[in-house]
Amino acid sequence: MRRELLVPKLGLTMTEGVLLEWLVQPGEAFKAEQPIFVIESEKAANEIVAEADGVLLEITEQAGATLPCGTVIGYWDDGQAGEAHDSAEKAVDSAEKAVDSAAKAVAEPAPAPAASAATPVAAVSPAATPRPTATGGARIPVTPLARRLAAEQGIDLAAVVGSGPRGRIRARDVQAAAQQRAPGAAPETVSADGLNGVLRAPTSLERTVAERLTNAKQQVPHFYLAVDVEVSAVVALRAQLNAAQSRKKFTLNHFVLAAVGQALRAMPEINRVWTDEGILTLDSTDVGMAVDTEKGLLVPVLRDVGNMTLGQIADRSAQLISQAREGRLAGADMRGGAITVSNAGMHDVSYMASIINPGQSMILGVGCIRELFRPDENGQPAIHREMGLVLSADHRVLDGVTGLKFLKQIAQNLSQPIGMLVT
Secondary structure: OEEEEEOOOOOOOOOEEEEEEEOOOOOOEEOOOOEEEEEEEOOEEEEEEOOOOEEEEEEOOOOOOEEEOOOEEEEEEOOOOOOHHHHHHHHHHHHHHHHHHHHHHHHOOOOOOOOOOOOOOOOOOOOOOOOOEOOOOOEOOEOHHHHHHHHHHOOOHHHOOOOOHHHOEOHHHHHHHHHHHOOOOOOOOEEEOOEEEOOOOOOHHHHHHHHHHHHHHHHOOEEEEEEEEEOHHHHHHHHHHHHHOOOOOOOHHHHHHHHHHHHHHHOHHHOEEEEOOEEEEOOOOOEEEOEEEOOEEEOOEEOOHHHOOHHHHHHHHHHHHHHHHOOOOOHHHHOOOOEEEEEOHHHOOOOOOOOOOOOOOEEEEEEEEEEEEEEOOOOOEEEEEEEEEEEEEEOOOOOHHHHHHHHHHHHHHHHOHHHHHOO
């Protein structure tokens, strides 16, 4: 029976997605749970799997198109009686048309129209950006951002050397290939709003992030609480743990994540978010973790951090960071939790007041460690190592006193870190 393939809705806030790639071509058979196309939603690229065995009959939308949820992008045959014969014939016809089109594209390549710097780049058909394959026919791994940049700049991915794991092609590899192809090429300068510069259209991710954070800042009543935490004990404990073994490398952020997770466990009344139906208290101590990637900041969520060991936090956060930077996060990996940890200490920032991620009620900005003298119990100067924490909170869910108690609990966990080794 002939059935539709639709752009799925992968999250409550998703309204459209980018069709990044077809993994199956017209006329090809596939198995249940086999990935058949890739959709990018907000911050993640998701491989969409088949619900049953079948044959892809027809593709109605090409890779690169931005489409509303529910859009028909193709048709497939599920092999059910009644239309099997007709579907098979249509599959053959579609395959023959695809081969003919590809042959014509090779024989008579059409010149690509120049894209205006003030308008989005047009979608490119699969014939213009074929899926790269290695010499032996194996598929070359490519991050979604690298694939998009290659399509926009006309770079043949098969000729790009990947610097990622297993030869995975990253955005910087495509950018390096573009510079080698056109050394010294100057970007086009345009005038906009009376200013001169280089203008480009925002990517779908940049547009989505801009809209969501603008809405969050306008609609969520933020308030901010700041504290300096003495972290000499954390610094010493981390050094001891790293010196005692070589299996794991603990970072200061692992301790911050543990401190937040255990504070949520100790104060479950804090672990709540605002929804249209009311204030929802969460039953798991999930904590988001801001990760800097080629696509911008992504926020994968660690599940039930309050009941994880420090080693488990280190392992899981390393996995999520790798997935985020390689473009392998699923939409579900970035949903949930009442709070996110955003650590800017590596950039020598003392304090950072952040915007709350939509759907959450708090975000903790973490600054760098500063060494300074404070008087000890005898009034003598003593060296201290302090770190600035700024809690941004949703005033619809938390009041100032409650927020201060929660921040104090986090600070206490960090100033006496030995207690965090016992979950």
